[in-house]
Amino acid sequence: MRRQRRTKVVATLGPASSSRTVILRLFQAGADVFRINMSHTSHEKMRELVETIRAVEAECDRPIGVLVDLQGPKLRLGVFKNDSATIDAGQDFILDSDPTPGDGTRINLPHPEIFVAIKAGDTLLIDDGKLRLSVIDAQPQRIVARVKVGGKISSRKGVSLPDTLVPVAALAGKDLADLEAALDAGIDWVALSFIQRPEDIAEAKKITRGRAAVMAKIEKPQAVTRLNEILDLADALMVARGDLGVEMPLEKVPGVQKEMTRACRRAGKPVIVATQMLESMITSPVPTRAEVSDVATAIFDGADAVMLSAESAAGQYPIEAVATMNRIAEEVENEPMYLASLHVLHTEPEATGADAIAAAAR
Secondary structure, rough: OOOOOOEEEEOOOOOOOOOOOHHHHHHHHOEEEEEEOOOOOOOOHHHHHHHHHHHHHHHHHHEEEEEEEEOOOOOOOOEEOEEEEEOOOOOOEEEEOOOOEOOOOOOOOOOOHHHHOOOOOEEEEOOOEEEEEEEEEEEEEEEEEEEEEEEEEEEEEEEOOOOOOOHHHHHOOHHHHHHHHHHHHOOOOEEOOOOOOOHHHHHHHHHHHEEEOOEEEEOOOOHHHHHHHHHHHOEEEEEHHHHHHHHOOOOHHHHHHHHHEEEEEEEOOOEEEOOOOOOOHHOOOOOHHHHHHEEEHHHHOOEEEEEHHHHHHHOOHHHHHHHHHHHHHHHHOOOOHHHHHHOOOOOOOOOOHHHHHHHHOO
Protein backbone atom coordinates (compact mmCIF):
# COMPACT_ATOMS: atom_id res chain seq x y z
CA MET A 1 0.00 0.00 0.00
CA ARG A 2 2.96 2.37 -0.36
CA ARG A 3 2.04 5.46 -2.33
CA GLN A 4 3.95 6.43 -5.45
CA ARG A 5 3.75 10.12 -4.49
CA ARG A 6 4.58 12.54 -1.70
CA THR A 7 1.43 14.67 -1.87
CA LYS A 8 -1.30 13.48 0.47
CA VAL A 9 -4.98 13.08 -0.43
CA VAL A 10 -7.57 14.08 2.19
CA ALA A 11 -11.08 12.62 1.80
CA THR A 12 -14.08 13.89 3.77
CA LEU A 13 -16.39 11.22 5.20
CA GLY A 14 -20.17 11.58 5.00
CA PRO A 15 -23.37 9.79 3.99
CA ALA A 16 -21.72 8.36 0.87
CA SER A 17 -18.63 7.12 2.68
CA SER A 18 -19.29 6.04 6.26
CA SER A 19 -19.24 2.24 6.00
CA ARG A 20 -16.11 0.18 6.60
CA THR A 21 -16.29 -1.20 3.08
CA VAL A 22 -16.28 2.25 1.46
CA ILE A 23 -13.61 3.63 3.82
CA LEU A 24 -11.37 0.66 2.93
CA ARG A 25 -11.96 1.25 -0.78
CA LEU A 26 -11.23 4.96 -0.39
CA PHE A 27 -7.94 4.13 1.32
CA GLN A 28 -7.05 1.62 -1.39
CA ALA A 29 -7.90 4.22 -4.04
CA GLY A 30 -5.43 6.68 -2.51
CA ALA A 31 -6.87 8.48 0.54
CA ASP A 32 -4.17 9.13 3.17
CA VAL A 33 -6.22 11.21 5.64
CA PHE A 34 -9.93 11.07 6.47
CA ARG A 35 -11.70 14.30 7.46
CA ILE A 36 -14.68 14.25 9.82
CA ASN A 37 -16.77 17.43 9.65
CA MET A 38 -18.26 18.16 13.08
CA SER A 39 -20.81 20.56 11.54
CA HIS A 40 -22.74 17.45 10.48
CA THR A 41 -21.47 14.72 12.84
CA SER A 42 -22.54 13.72 16.36
CA HIS A 43 -20.03 12.56 18.98
CA GLU A 44 -21.31 9.00 18.68
CA LYS A 45 -20.94 8.97 14.90
CA MET A 46 -17.49 10.56 15.13
CA ARG A 47 -16.28 7.87 17.53
CA GLU A 48 -17.75 5.18 15.29
CA LEU A 49 -15.92 6.60 12.25
CA VAL A 50 -12.60 6.83 14.12
CA GLU A 51 -12.95 3.21 15.26
CA THR A 52 -13.68 2.13 11.69
CA ILE A 53 -10.67 4.05 10.33
CA ARG A 54 -8.41 2.49 12.97
CA ALA A 55 -9.72 -0.97 12.07
CA VAL A 56 -8.92 -0.34 8.40
CA GLU A 57 -5.51 0.99 9.45
CA ALA A 58 -4.78 -2.23 11.35
CA GLU A 59 -6.04 -4.38 8.48
CA CYS A 60 -3.85 -2.58 5.90
CA ASP A 61 -0.87 -2.18 8.25
CA ARG A 62 -0.28 1.41 7.12
CA PRO A 63 -0.84 4.66 9.06
CA ILE A 64 -4.01 6.62 8.25
CA GLY A 65 -4.53 10.19 9.43
CA VAL A 66 -7.75 11.36 11.07
CA LEU A 67 -8.65 15.06 10.82
CA VAL A 68 -11.57 16.42 12.84
CA ASP A 69 -12.87 19.73 11.47
CA LEU A 70 -14.60 21.88 14.11
CA GLN A 71 -17.62 23.97 13.09
CA GLY A 72 -16.36 27.24 14.54
CA PRO A 73 -18.45 30.30 15.43
CA LYS A 74 -21.39 30.49 13.04
CA LEU A 75 -23.06 33.91 12.75
CA ARG A 76 -26.68 33.58 11.64
CA LEU A 77 -29.79 35.72 11.16
CA GLY A 78 -32.94 35.31 13.28
CA VAL A 79 -36.24 34.14 11.80
CA PHE A 80 -38.76 35.71 9.42
CA LYS A 81 -42.55 35.65 9.89
CA ASN A 82 -43.02 33.53 6.78
CA ASP A 83 -39.56 31.90 6.98
CA SER A 84 -38.31 34.23 4.22
CA ALA A 85 -38.65 37.65 2.62
CA THR A 86 -37.41 39.53 -0.44
CA ILE A 87 -35.17 42.57 -0.27
CA ASP A 88 -34.38 44.77 -3.27
CA ALA A 89 -31.22 46.56 -4.31
CA GLY A 90 -31.26 50.18 -3.18
CA GLN A 91 -33.57 49.75 -0.18
CA ASP A 92 -32.53 50.16 3.45
CA PHE A 93 -32.68 47.04 5.62
CA ILE A 94 -32.43 46.96 9.42
CA LEU A 95 -30.73 44.32 11.57
CA ASP A 96 -31.54 44.72 15.26
CA SER A 97 -31.59 42.98 18.65
CA ASP A 98 -35.41 42.69 18.73
CA PRO A 99 -36.32 38.94 18.72
CA THR A 100 -39.64 39.61 16.94
CA PRO A 101 -39.83 37.67 13.62
CA GLY A 102 -38.64 39.79 10.70
CA ASP A 103 -40.06 40.92 7.37
CA GLY A 104 -38.86 42.68 4.23
CA THR A 105 -37.68 45.72 6.21
CA ARG A 106 -35.90 44.24 9.26
CA ILE A 107 -34.59 41.06 10.92
CA ASN A 108 -33.24 40.07 14.32
CA LEU A 109 -29.47 39.58 14.51
CA PRO A 110 -28.87 37.51 17.68
CA HIS A 111 -25.17 38.38 17.99
CA PRO A 112 -24.46 41.36 20.28
CA GLU A 113 -20.76 41.06 19.47
CA ILE A 114 -21.50 42.20 15.90
CA PHE A 115 -23.19 45.40 17.08
CA VAL A 116 -20.09 46.20 19.15
CA ALA A 117 -17.63 45.73 16.29
CA ILE A 118 -19.35 46.83 13.08
CA LYS A 119 -19.09 50.37 11.73
CA ALA A 120 -20.44 52.49 8.88
CA GLY A 121 -18.98 51.49 5.54
CA ASP A 122 -18.51 47.81 6.48
CA THR A 123 -19.93 45.12 4.21
CA LEU A 124 -22.51 42.54 5.33
CA LEU A 125 -22.76 39.31 3.32
CA ILE A 126 -25.72 36.97 3.76
CA ASP A 127 -26.26 33.38 2.57
CA ASP A 128 -22.69 32.71 1.32
CA GLY A 129 -22.48 36.13 -0.29
CA LYS A 130 -25.65 35.84 -2.39
CA LEU A 131 -26.91 39.05 -0.75
CA ARG A 132 -24.63 42.04 -0.16
CA LEU A 133 -25.37 45.01 2.11
CA SER A 134 -23.35 48.08 3.07
CA VAL A 135 -23.69 49.53 6.59
CA ILE A 136 -24.97 53.12 6.68
CA ASP A 137 -25.44 53.53 10.42
CA ALA A 138 -24.32 51.31 13.31
CA GLN A 139 -25.76 51.70 16.81
CA PRO A 140 -25.46 49.48 19.92
CA GLN A 141 -28.63 47.52 19.09
CA ARG A 142 -29.49 48.54 15.54
CA ILE A 143 -27.72 48.43 12.17
CA VAL A 144 -29.08 50.21 9.11
CA ALA A 145 -27.70 48.82 5.84
CA ARG A 146 -28.21 49.66 2.18
CA VAL A 147 -28.92 46.63 -0.02
CA LYS A 148 -26.37 46.40 -2.85
CA VAL A 149 -27.36 42.95 -4.14
CA GLY A 150 -30.87 41.83 -3.20
CA GLY A 151 -32.99 38.72 -3.52
CA LYS A 152 -34.68 36.16 -1.32
CA ILE A 153 -33.50 36.16 2.31
CA SER A 154 -34.41 33.25 4.60
CA SER A 155 -34.40 32.45 8.30
CA ARG A 156 -31.15 31.37 9.97
CA LYS A 157 -28.96 32.14 6.96
CA GLY A 158 -25.27 32.73 7.64
CA VAL A 159 -23.79 36.21 7.99
CA SER A 160 -20.24 37.11 6.91
CA LEU A 161 -18.37 40.29 7.83
CA PRO A 162 -15.26 40.61 5.63
CA ASP A 163 -14.40 44.12 6.89
CA THR A 164 -15.09 43.60 10.60
CA LEU A 165 -13.00 41.98 13.32
CA VAL A 166 -15.72 40.39 15.46
CA PRO A 167 -14.68 39.77 19.10
CA VAL A 168 -15.83 36.17 19.15
CA ALA A 169 -13.78 33.14 20.24
CA ALA A 170 -12.86 30.57 17.57
CA LEU A 171 -13.98 27.82 19.96
CA ALA A 172 -17.67 28.10 20.84
CA GLY A 173 -19.36 25.84 23.41
CA LYS A 174 -20.11 23.17 20.80
CA ASP A 175 -16.53 23.31 19.52
CA LEU A 176 -15.07 22.79 23.00
CA ALA A 177 -17.28 19.73 23.55
CA ASP A 178 -16.46 18.39 20.07
CA LEU A 179 -12.73 18.93 20.62
CA GLU A 180 -12.69 17.05 23.92
CA ALA A 181 -14.66 14.17 22.39
CA ALA A 182 -12.29 14.04 19.40
CA LEU A 183 -9.18 14.03 21.61
CA ASP A 184 -10.66 11.20 23.67
CA ALA A 185 -11.26 9.24 20.45
CA GLY A 186 -7.57 9.50 19.54
CA ILE A 187 -7.65 11.65 16.41
CA ASP A 188 -4.46 13.05 14.83
CA TRP A 189 -5.40 16.55 13.65
CA VAL A 190 -7.97 19.16 14.64
CA ALA A 191 -8.89 21.96 12.22
CA LEU A 192 -10.13 25.33 13.56
CA SER A 193 -12.74 27.15 11.45
CA PHE A 194 -13.23 30.91 11.00
CA ILE A 195 -10.16 31.93 12.99
CA GLN A 196 -9.27 35.63 12.90
CA ARG A 197 -6.14 35.95 15.04
CA PRO A 198 -3.22 33.90 16.46
CA GLU A 199 -4.82 33.87 19.91
CA ASP A 200 -7.44 31.47 18.50
CA ILE A 201 -4.68 28.92 17.83
CA ALA A 202 -3.13 29.45 21.25
CA GLU A 203 -6.48 28.73 22.92
CA ALA A 204 -6.81 25.40 21.09
CA LYS A 205 -3.21 24.43 21.86
CA LYS A 206 -3.86 24.88 25.59
CA ILE A 207 -6.62 22.29 25.32
CA THR A 208 -4.92 19.79 23.01
CA ARG A 209 -1.63 19.82 24.97
CA GLY A 210 0.11 17.84 22.25
CA ARG A 211 -2.57 15.15 21.99
CA ALA A 212 -3.35 16.29 18.43
CA ALA A 213 -1.83 18.72 15.96
CA VAL A 214 -3.72 21.99 15.34
CA MET A 215 -4.52 23.12 11.81
CA ALA A 216 -5.66 26.67 11.04
CA LYS A 217 -8.30 27.02 8.33
CA ILE A 218 -7.73 30.34 6.60
CA GLU A 219 -11.15 31.48 5.38
CA LYS A 220 -11.42 35.10 6.55
CA PRO A 221 -9.58 38.21 5.30
CA GLN A 222 -8.70 39.06 8.91
CA ALA A 223 -6.71 35.81 9.13
CA VAL A 224 -4.94 36.51 5.82
CA THR A 225 -3.66 39.85 7.13
CA ARG A 226 -2.13 38.07 10.16
CA LEU A 227 -1.00 34.98 8.30
CA ASN A 228 2.60 34.91 9.54
CA GLU A 229 1.56 35.29 13.19
CA ILE A 230 -0.98 32.47 12.82
CA LEU A 231 1.55 30.29 11.01
CA ASP A 232 4.02 30.71 13.87
CA LEU A 233 1.57 28.99 16.24
CA ALA A 234 -0.30 26.56 13.98
CA ASP A 235 1.03 23.14 13.04
CA ALA A 236 -0.42 23.42 9.51
CA LEU A 237 -2.68 25.61 7.36
CA MET A 238 -5.68 24.85 5.17
CA VAL A 239 -6.54 27.12 2.24
CA ALA A 240 -10.33 27.03 2.72
CA ARG A 241 -11.19 28.54 -0.64
CA GLY A 242 -14.96 28.27 -0.24
CA ASP A 243 -15.40 30.83 2.52
CA LEU A 244 -12.41 32.85 1.34
CA GLY A 245 -14.24 33.28 -1.98
CA VAL A 246 -17.28 34.59 -0.12
CA GLU A 247 -15.47 37.05 2.13
CA MET A 248 -13.08 38.46 -0.46
CA PRO A 249 -13.28 38.97 -4.24
CA LEU A 250 -13.00 35.63 -6.04
CA GLU A 251 -10.16 36.86 -8.21
CA LYS A 252 -7.97 37.40 -5.14
CA VAL A 253 -8.25 33.80 -3.89
CA PRO A 254 -5.65 32.22 -6.27
CA GLY A 255 -3.05 34.76 -5.16
CA VAL A 256 -3.82 34.09 -1.48
CA GLN A 257 -3.53 30.35 -2.16
CA LYS A 258 -0.04 30.80 -3.62
CA GLU A 259 0.98 33.16 -0.82
CA MET A 260 -0.10 30.64 1.82
CA THR A 261 1.57 27.72 0.07
CA ARG A 262 4.88 29.56 -0.16
CA ALA A 263 4.66 30.79 3.43
CA CYS A 264 4.15 27.23 4.65
CA ARG A 265 7.05 25.95 2.57
CA ARG A 266 9.31 28.63 4.04
CA ALA A 267 8.15 27.72 7.56
CA GLY A 268 8.45 23.97 6.95
CA LYS A 269 4.79 23.37 7.82
CA PRO A 270 2.15 21.43 5.84
CA VAL A 271 -0.49 23.19 3.77
CA ILE A 272 -3.75 21.71 2.43
CA VAL A 273 -5.57 23.18 -0.56
CA ALA A 274 -9.31 22.55 -0.25
CA THR A 275 -12.79 23.23 -1.68
CA GLN A 276 -14.29 22.45 -5.08
CA MET A 277 -11.14 20.72 -6.35
CA LEU A 278 -13.15 18.06 -8.22
CA GLU A 279 -16.61 19.54 -7.63
CA SER A 280 -18.18 18.15 -10.81
CA MET A 281 -17.42 14.60 -9.61
CA ILE A 282 -20.25 14.93 -7.08
CA THR A 283 -22.51 13.94 -9.98
CA SER A 284 -20.07 12.94 -12.75
CA PRO A 285 -17.65 9.97 -12.94
CA VAL A 286 -15.01 12.19 -14.59
CA PRO A 287 -13.80 15.71 -13.68
CA THR A 288 -13.60 18.74 -15.91
CA ARG A 289 -10.25 19.64 -17.50
CA ALA A 290 -10.20 22.84 -15.45
CA GLU A 291 -10.52 20.83 -12.21
CA VAL A 292 -7.65 18.54 -13.18
CA SER A 293 -5.54 21.62 -13.91
CA ASP A 294 -6.55 23.16 -10.56
CA VAL A 295 -5.40 20.11 -8.59
CA ALA A 296 -2.19 19.84 -10.63
CA THR A 297 -1.38 23.53 -10.17
CA ALA A 298 -1.76 23.24 -6.39
CA ILE A 299 0.69 20.32 -6.38
CA PHE A 300 3.13 22.08 -8.71
CA ASP A 301 3.05 25.04 -6.30
CA GLY A 302 4.08 22.76 -3.44
CA ALA A 303 0.85 21.91 -1.62
CA ASP A 304 1.44 19.06 0.82
CA ALA A 305 -2.13 17.78 0.51
CA VAL A 306 -5.21 18.25 -1.66
CA MET A 307 -8.68 17.71 -0.23
CA LEU A 308 -12.05 16.39 -1.33
CA SER A 309 -15.16 17.66 0.45
CA ALA A 310 -18.64 16.87 -0.89
CA GLU A 311 -17.05 14.81 -3.68
CA SER A 312 -16.24 12.01 -1.23
CA ALA A 313 -18.73 12.85 1.55
CA ALA A 314 -21.99 12.99 -0.38
CA GLY A 315 -21.15 12.52 -4.05
CA GLN A 316 -22.18 9.70 -6.33
CA TYR A 317 -18.57 8.75 -7.18
CA PRO A 318 -16.42 8.98 -4.00
CA ILE A 319 -14.02 6.17 -4.98
CA GLU A 320 -13.52 7.56 -8.47
CA ALA A 321 -12.87 11.05 -7.07
CA VAL A 322 -10.10 9.78 -4.77
CA ALA A 323 -8.60 7.63 -7.54
CA THR A 324 -8.61 10.62 -9.90
CA MET A 325 -6.83 12.82 -7.37
CA ASN A 326 -4.32 10.03 -6.75
CA ARG A 327 -3.53 9.72 -10.48
CA ILE A 328 -3.15 13.51 -10.89
CA ALA A 329 -0.71 13.68 -7.97
CA GLU A 330 1.35 10.77 -9.28
CA GLU A 331 1.53 12.26 -12.77
CA VAL A 332 2.53 15.73 -11.54
CA GLU A 333 5.28 14.37 -9.29
CA ASN A 334 6.73 12.41 -12.23
CA GLU A 335 6.96 15.57 -14.33
CA PRO A 336 10.53 16.97 -14.61
CA MET A 337 9.05 20.44 -14.02
CA TYR A 338 7.76 19.42 -10.58
CA LEU A 339 11.08 19.34 -8.75
CA ALA A 340 12.31 22.31 -10.75
CA SER A 341 9.31 24.41 -9.70
CA LEU A 342 9.77 23.44 -6.04
CA HIS A 343 13.47 24.27 -6.22
CA VAL A 344 12.59 27.84 -7.21
CA LEU A 345 10.84 28.23 -3.84
CA HIS A 346 13.85 27.06 -1.82
CA THR A 347 15.63 29.69 0.22
CA GLU A 348 19.36 29.96 -0.34
CA PRO A 349 21.53 28.33 2.37
CA GLU A 350 22.75 30.75 4.99
CA ALA A 351 26.42 31.09 5.89
CA THR A 352 26.23 28.65 8.80
CA GLY A 353 27.76 25.26 9.41
CA ALA A 354 24.30 23.68 9.73
CA ASP A 355 23.15 25.03 6.35
CA ALA A 356 26.41 24.06 4.65
CA ILE A 357 26.13 20.47 5.89
CA ALA A 358 22.42 20.23 4.99
CA ALA A 359 22.99 21.68 1.49
CA ALA A 360 25.91 19.32 0.87
CA ALA A 361 23.88 16.30 2.05
CA ARG A 362 21.05 17.25 -0.26
